[in-house]
Amino acid sequence: MLAELSSALIEEVERSAELLESKQHICLLTGAGISAESGIPTFRDKQTGLWENYRAEDLATPDAFARDPKLVWSWYQWRRQLVASKKPNPAHTALAQWQYHSQSTNQQLTLITQNVDDLHEQAGSAVTHLHGNLWRNRCSQCQTPYTIQLKSAYDSENSISFDEALMTCQHCDGYIRPDIVWFGESLPMRAWQTAEEAAANCDVFISIGTSSLVYPAAGLAQLAKHNGAKIIEINPYPTPNTLVDITLAAKAGAILPELVKRMGIL
Incomplete structure (x- = not known):
């Protein structure tokens, strides 16, 4: 995957890894982009x-x-x-490995998804579904x-x-x-509370494959930022957003394996 990333992007991945290694509470939100890489x-x-x-x-x-x-x-x-x-792609696998690794460290990962597929579960992750299953x-x-x-x-x-x-x-x-959850319906209360609490108390909020300008992702990112968190966006088509501190403009399947590798997880 390294060959797919430019030197400038690799530097941003390294900067992200250094930031994440020093933080305890991480909130991750995945959207349609990560599932699209599996063909959904x-x-x-x-x-x-x-x-x-x-x-x-x-x-x-x-x-x-x-x-x-x-x-x-x-x-x-x-x-x-x-x-x-459809099967999990390298991004799903990397997140599952990171989450498993965090059980033996002081780092706490909360994984939230807007997707309704079960690819995170297939990869081995514990995940909260905002839009149902x-x-x-x-x-x-x-x-x-x-x-x-x-x-x-x-x-x-x-x-x-x-x-x-x-x-x-x-x-x-x-x-x-x-x-x-269909258009016009409310998000499940328990799942949304989990997402809000994780965003409000995280040190780093990572948006993966979903626009940080579109709700509910935007609301969670804003909540995290308001409470002092750093914001990382992983998206091959990032949108200009002053909330974001680090933009990793590539597919999650290329970024996440490299990110966890540089954190010493792989």
Whole structure:
């Protein structure tokens, strides 16, 4: 990966490693960019196949599900098929190794993700999901979790059912929906509290594969900065932002393995 990084970028990675080695509380927020490096389409990507005439933003809403639950459920089953074969990339692996290493040091890492896939878990990380989990379901009416999970990190792709038939709740007969946060819905309270507390009390806040100008990432970065934290952004397409102290303008899969290596973890 080193050959992919310019000398100027390598210097910034070294500066980041020196900073991180001297700090105790680290908050990391990952977004769509890290999953895209594993081949998972982002919401900005054009829909394909049967779904090319739909916008993702028009399907991922409570109103869309109320209007046509079969359409929305079928789309999510299609998305699950896209994601099922994807594997963690070097960025996920590096974060998991860093988190594991921190258990034997005084450093505390809190990993938060905006992604709904389970690639962090597959790599071995403990992670808080702000937007829910694509592989979990709940009732759209009474919110009871649907106990039959579609997938775990240890399932093989062949064991997953992608049946498009609607399911109903055994408690209230409401339709079962994906347990993820749709447009217009609030973030899960416990997950958001974890994120806020980690951001407010961290020494360094690292934004990975997500714009530090877009909420909720922007709010967490601002909270961290307000409380004296340094801000590092890892993004091949960084946005100008006075909050950011160190910009690492490259893919997370190239930056993070090199970063943890220079911290003596790999």
